[in-house]
Amino acid sequence: MYLEGSLDHTLWTTAEAAEAAGVTPSVIYQWKKRGKLKPVNRTGWPRYRALDVLRVEQATRQRAGRTHAAA
Structure with a gap:
């Protein structure tokens, strides 16, 4: 996923959010x-x-002790 513009103003659907966070x-x-x-x-x-x-993805990853997102 290509990120452009302000992440504070970019809105994602559930599917887009899941893809960006590396989750379902x-x-x-x-x-x-x-x-x-x-x-x-x-x-x-x-x-x-x-x-x-x-x-949220970063906080979840840190709590789980993972240092990188899932592939």
Whole structure:
């Protein structure tokens, strides 16, 4: 995935967020359910701020003791 522009203003779908974080879409849904990740919109399909997705992924990786994202 190519990243361009401000990650604070870039919005991703669940599938895009999962791809960028190196996880499955079900993990994104779990992060949402657990309150770790919040969609920015209130109606329609959820959209997530790219910066938020990457921060949650990094924090999860650090807690798990992994130093790099899954391939």
